[in-house]
Amino acid sequence: MPTLRLSLALPAALLAGVLIHAQGTPPAAPLVLLTREGRRPIPTILQSGQELVALDDVATLFHVTIREDALAGGVTVGYRGRTVLASPDQPMASVNGRLVSLPAPAVRAGNRWLVPVEFLSRALAQIYDAPIELRKASRLVILGALRVPRVTVRIEAFGPPTRVAIDITPAAPGSTTHEESRVLIRIDADAIDATLPASGGGLVEQVRLGEQPTTLVLQLKGAGVVNVATTSTPTGARITLDIPAAGSQATPTLPAVPATPAEPLPQLTGPPAALQTLVLDPGHGGDDVGTRGAAGVLEKNVTLDVARRAKALIEARLGIRVILTREDDRRLGADERAAAANNSKADLFVSLHANAAFIPSVAGAEVFYVSLDADMEAARLAAESQSVALPALGGGTRSIDVIRWDMAQARHVESSAVLAQLLEEQLRQRVPLGPRPTQQAPQRVLVGVNMPAALVEMAYLTNQSQAKQAGSPEFQTDIAQVLYETVLRFRSYLEAQP
Amino acid sequence: MSRRAVVMAVAAAVIIVLAAWALTRGLERLMTAPEREAERTESAPVEPGAPVRHITATLFYGSDDGQWLVPAQREVPFGDTPVAQGRHIVQAQLEQPATTPLVGLVPPGSTLRNFYVTEQGDAFVDLGPEIVAEHPGGSAAELLTVYAIVNAVTANLPAITRVQILVDGKEVDSLAGHVDLRRPLQRNDALVRHTGTQ
Secondary structure, eight states: OHHHHHHHHHHHHHHHHHHHHHHOBOOSSOEEEEETTEEEEEOEEEETTEEEEEHHHHHHHHTOEEEEETTTTEEEEEETTEEEEEOSSSSEEEETTEEEEOSSOOEEETTEEEEETHHIIIIIHHHSSSOEEEETTTTEEEESSOOOOEEEEEEEEOSSSEEEEEEEESOOOEEEEEETTEEEEEEOSSOOEEEOOSSOBTTEEEEEEOSSTTEEEEEESSSOOOEEEEEEOSSSEEEEEEEOOTTSOOOOOOOSOOSSOOOOOOOSSSSOOSOOEEEEEEOOBTTBOOOBOGGGOBHHHHHHHHHHHHHHHHHHHHOOEEEESOSSSOOOOHHHHHHHHHHTTOSEEEEEEEEOOSSTTOOOEEEEEEOOOHHHHHHHHHHHHOEEEEEOTTSSEEEEEOOOGGGGGGGGHHHHHHHHHHHHHHHHHHSOEEEEEEEEEOBHHHHTOSSOEEEEEEEETTSHHHHHHHTSHHHHHHHHHHHHHHHHHHHHHHHHOO | OOHHHHHHHHHHHHHHHHHHHHHHHHHHHHHHHHHHHHHHHHHOOOOTTSOOOEEEEEEEEEOTTSSSEEEEEEEEEOOSSHHHHHHHHHHHHHHSOOOTTOBOOSOTTOOEEEEEEOTTSEEEEEEOTHHHHTOOOSHHHHHHHHHHHHHHHHHHOTTOOEEEEEETTEEOSOSSSSBOOSSOEEOOOTTBOOGGGO
């Protein structure tokens, strides 16, 4: 009898386990679909650390059709004659025959299909009429072109006086209200994408999101004076709040002046910076001149000039080490470039290039990050499942990831997508953008790079006016600024990662 | 040494050199014969009066704004095997000029050296060195050139899902420093636009 009881109890327990597993848990904050019409929650669940959305909810929210594909063993999402096939076997979807990577495969739970939320921005967006952008950190899925600026808050000086800087990119009008020990900052936008300091400092107790989706709250350690100044920066707007020590006299509101953006002061304490070394890769070189532009402009020279300017700017302002894969005019293979980055244990890799088209009218900057083919995807999965424990100096072991050296980029594709997006945002502020601002492609130089990496095609040298521009110090300084701003933002992104 | 012995030695040396030459040339001919044979049959001029069979194939050209691949229906010679047909299609993609308003995506003068298919269904397109020497460079132009060829092969030969481009008989990193050609590439539909929908 006990045997029978056990034989019944065990499957029941397993079934319950499976059900709980299939259901998952709801995330701490709901994901919100932001459209011109307003906000609608997107129901999601967390399962093994992965946030999933049910395709029947996607069908309702995005007006797509869902069809189970018994033959292919997956599920097909259709929109106006275009289709995406998601498979339960592999963490990828096929968009009109082209593979896009997903962080996890589709899951069947009862009669529902669940897919990772990244499915919306990576797969559905490719067949949809309007842009779909997923900003996981701010719990947003943005459908259509809406104003959702990135808002980065930093405590620049603990003081007193304590100085807090709020950068809004792109610029959006902001207003502040000061009540007792609380400062409310309201930003006029459809939503905000906020990066906040993990803890307070100086006279600031805490910085948090307000109850309204476009507000921030600065909680002070006591009631006091707050001086507010708004300045414009090359890429957006900055609100600076100065909080003098309690009891000191209020100074008149600071005039909105500095023509050059105030730079964040170096932090004296805290954990090691998330971004310490950047590798800039000036494309081509030596007898490989790259694209030839009008008036004798050569791609190999433009890329090296821009890299030198960016190195000077970033090292001086951010204190980040910048390594150039080539310092002079010489030919370098793709593997040598990747090796220079990998061997220096850099945190970020940006390859600089200038573009060409078959007709002269095409113009504008474009950003590439690597696309995963089936081989790369396999390498990524293998890297996730295989790690080797090696004895460490002083006892214990440490885990070493194993990945094919020639496909090292496969495991960084998600953060490379973030990097590409930041580059596009910054380029948009300063130079014309090309027809496809961000693309995935099997870029040879990126494939072996073992860190977040992107390639920037700064301008089309086959376009006469762009070729002239590309050779000018103004344009090259603009691109150097783009790289500086991107590195600054990518560092914030890295710091916000768990 | 007698005069006779010297003559004998010289004659022997000449015979050895001639034999070696004949042997190497012969071997070379022997090695290359099937390929040449194949080339002859592929490109054999059609007898006068005999009907030339053609098929309608999809080739790829640049859109008038220079940014997309546009499929175009073109007549290409019929090939009785997938390899023969693939060869005709790539040759047509390299040689048939674009018609206005479309734009050519392959440098003029590009040649096909060889075309073959592995048991796994991967096609290898071996191009002459002109495609590298004459290419304008740039990621955008390179992507369009590479995928015009890859898509032309995969769109017309359903059994082939991947295409690897070789140059001058050898595996290459890329055509102009950007698109990774070390592995076979799949068809790319993201770059394709149909003229009617532009």
